[in-house]
Amino acid sequence: MGWAAIRAYTILVYLFMFLPVAVVVLLSFNQNQFGSFPMTGFSLRWFEALWNNDAVMRAFRTSIVLGLLTALISTTLGVLASLALVRYRVPGKNLITTILIAPILVPEVVLAVALLLFLNWLGIGKSFALLLAGHVIFTLPFVILVVQARLVSIRRDVEEAALSLGASPVQTFFSITLPLLMPAVAAGGLFAFTISFDDITGTLFWKPGGVETVPTQIFSMLRNSISPEINALGTVMIIMTVGLPLLGAAIARSLALKRGV
Amino acid sequence: MSVEAREKRQPWILLSPALGAVTLLLLVPLIFIVVYSFWLRSAVGPDIQGFHPDNWQRALTDPFYRYILLNTLKIAAITTFFCAILGYPAAYFITRSSGNKMLLLLLLMLPFWISYIIRTMSWINILGSSGALNTFLLSIGVISSPIQMLYNEATVILGLVHFLLPFMVLNIYVSLDGIDTNLEGAATSLGATRWQAFLQVTLPLSLPGLAAGGLLCFVLGAGTYITPLVLGGPRDAMFANLVFEAIITQLNWPMGSALSLLLLLVLGALVAVYNRFLGMSQLTKGLG
Numbered sequence: 299m300g301w302a303a304i305r306a307y308t309i310l311v312y313l314f315m316f317l318p319v320a321v322v323v324l325l326s327f328n329q330n331q332f333g334s335f336p337m338t339g340f341s342l343r344w345f346e347a348l349w350n351n352d353a354v355m356r357a358f359r360t361s362i363v364l365g366l367l368t369a370l371i372s373t374t375l376g377v378l379a380s381l382a383l384v385r386y387r388v389p390g391k392n393l394i395t396t397i398l399i400a401p402i403l404v405p406e407v408v409l410a411v412a413l414l415l416f417l418n419w420l421g422i423g424k425s426f427a428l429l430l431a432g433h434v435i436f437t438l439p440f441v442i443l444v445v446q447a448r449l450v451s452i453r454r455d456v457e458e459a460a461l462s463l464g465a466s467p468v469q470t471f472f473s474i475t476l477p478l479l480m481p482a483v484a485a486g487g488l489f490a491f492t493i494s495f496d497d498i499t500g501t502l503f504w505k506p507g508g509v510e511t512v513p514t515q516i517f518s519m520l521r522n523s524i525s526p527e528i529n530a531l532g533t534v535m536i537i538m539t540v541g542l543p544l545l546g547a548a549i550a551r552s553l554a555l556k557r558g559v
Numbered sequence: 560m561s562v563e564a565r566e567k568r569q570p571w572i573l574l575s576p577a578l579g580a581v582t583l584l585l586l587v588p589l590i591f592i593v594v595y596s597f598w599l600r601s602a603v604g605p606d607i608q609g610f611h612p613d614n615w616q617r618a619l620t621d622p623f624y625r626y627i628l629l630n631t632l633k634i635a636a637i638t639t640f641f642c643a644i645l646g647y648p649a650a651y652f653i654t655r656s657s658g659n660k661m662l663l664l665l666l667l668m669l670p671f672w673i674s675y676i677i678r679t680m681s682w683i684n685i686l687g688s689s690g691a692l693n694t695f696l697l698s699i700g701v702i703s704s705p706i707q708m709l710y711n712e713a714t715v716i717l718g719l720v721h722f723l724l725p726f727m728v729l730n731i732y733v734s735l736d737g738i739d740t741n742l743e744g745a746a747t748s749l750g751a752t753r754w755q756a757f758l759q760v761t762l763p764l765s766l767p768g769l770a771a772g773g774l775l776c777f778v779l780g781a782g783t784y785i786t787p788l789v790l791g792g793p794r795d796a797m798f799a800n801l802v803f804e805a806i807i808t809q810l811n812w813p814m815g816s817a818l819s820l821l822l823l824l825v826l827g828a829l830v831a832v833y834n835r836f837l838g839m840s841q842l843t844k845g846l847g
Contacts, residue, residue: 308652311645312663315670315724318681321691325684334684335694375577382573386566398577401585405782405826407799409585411806411819415595416588435584438577496674498785503806513676520680520789529684532677540672 323536326529334526344530354531357515361495364426364511368433368494373487375434376441377479383442384449399439409436410503424506432504433497437490444489448482481550488546492539589823596816606813614817624801624818628825631798634712635781638719642727642776643769645720650731650768655740667732670725679718679789686714710792718790719780726779727772734768735761767837774833778826798822 329339348354379398382388401409413432414424422428456478460470476483498513505514512535519528596614599607618624653663670678685691688705696702708714738761746756784799796804802822805815 304648304652305656308649308663311649311724311728312666314645314721316666318685318721319670319673319678321684322677322681334687334689335691375580378573379577382570386570386573388570388574394574394578397581397586400581403830404585404589405778405799405822407782407784407802408589408819408823411802411815412588412592413584414806415812415816416591419591431584435580438580442577492672496676498674498676499783502785502803513674516676516680517785517789520683528680532674532680535674535677539674540669543672 319536322529322532325526326533328526328529344527345534347527348530348534351527353510354512354515354527357510357512360509361511361513364429364433365491365494367430368437369487369491371430372434372437372441372490373445373483376438376445376486376490377483380442380445380449380482381475384446385454398442401436402439406436406499407503410500413500414503424504426506426509429501429504429509429511432500433494436497436500437493440493441486441490445479445482445486448485449479452478452482484546484550488543492543495535495539592816592820595813596820598813600811600813614814617814618817618821627796627801628798628821631781632825634716634719634797635777638716638723638780639727639773639776641716641720642724643773646724646727646772647731647769650728650735653728653732654735664732667725667728675722676785676789678722679786682714682718682721682790683709709790710795712791712795715787715791715795715797718786719783722783722786723776723780726775730772730775731765731768734765734771738764770833770837774830778830781826782822 324337325334326344327340327342328337329341329343330337383391383395388394410432413435414428417428417431457470457474460474461467465473496513498517501511501514502517505511510518512531516528516531519525597610597612599609599611599613601607653660653667656663683690686708687693688707692708693705697705742760743756746760747753751759781797782799784797784803787795787797787800798818799822802815802819805811805818
């Protein structure tokens, strides 16, 4: 195969990956009353419909609260564990790493069933608490992998300097290590939020009746009837999970440039 | 306490919340459903505790379950094959392109940030009865009424390939990017054609990435129940759908435990074989 052929093939593969999603965004601005093809003009009516749809707005609130709490807990646990693994000589490090990333080695359906049945047996039925526990456990490995990768590149000598100048380990952590860690913490938190915000596989097992997250709301709208609002909802989700991280990265970069780092 | 002893204890204090969470929320629950799978569902009241092999017997011998299990593995295998066919050349192009490598990589990461349910349902806009393809075919007069393209096994595979392709491309890319390009040059200078150099040097060296991507596609594909629900017809259930049905619809939790453990065992055996020959490090390389 010549280089030009490989290039054309790659373009087709990228089109395959993005065209359907682009169509979702395109159709969400369609004026047509059925929200399907053909495009008859530009309109924000489907976004307006979303805004006035109580069920959708409730799902958004649930997803955002769940995502933020998941990110907070998962990042805290993940950063502490990563610090231990990168900064200390821990016996049995490989085994510990395998245990910590086990939640992504086990199929999510199996994890969902096991957690639901076990917590139910302990008296915690389908509830927000169960959802949160589930989201924390399957975002944790991703946070640990991301944070660990970043931690390796942070030099230890700054911390050692602080310690040798008389700072206590706790002081050193909060005034030296944590600021240096912030990009890793932010990346881990963002990752956890996005994964939680997008999850449906486990969420359908854990959510109590009547509670919907955005993905499960889309799912139930798909089953009832193909409503054009779904495309608008999809567009909003794409903006949230793709646009916000890109914006965050851009802001972080411009701040870093200003500080001259 | 001596400084040394404290130094030794510190990592365990840092690790204990995460290890505790994984133990309590994953490892113990997994052991729990092993026990639960030997209980029995009763028509009224709580499940009957004890040691009853009935669920396992049914899970392993029921021809319907066996058919769905084999069909799930078949669908996962076809999906993995198409991911490899589509993904390898693209990964190769990204590795060797000079100008827009960063852009291509950034675009490749993008699908990971777009929700699975949206990427799955996006095909309804393309293939549905009022979707892009039918509208186009109607407008140029090839067909006179919309044709039913959705809700069959092929669209389930299409949805899975679309969902899993980025995992494949990324893993192959990571592996290809680590290969010294001089090796291919050396091969051609020794008389190999470019195609021979690729087949005998680059391709074998990139096999670990292909295997890691393949494993991810297979395991993730075989464990899904959302894609068949959204893009499949009533007869296109995969094994995870049986689990979902047992747990959520029929509330037969002992049977659901047995079925989900069977899925874990089958996919776990695959991961174990992979780990035996290639190790886990290649997988985490792609994720990190």
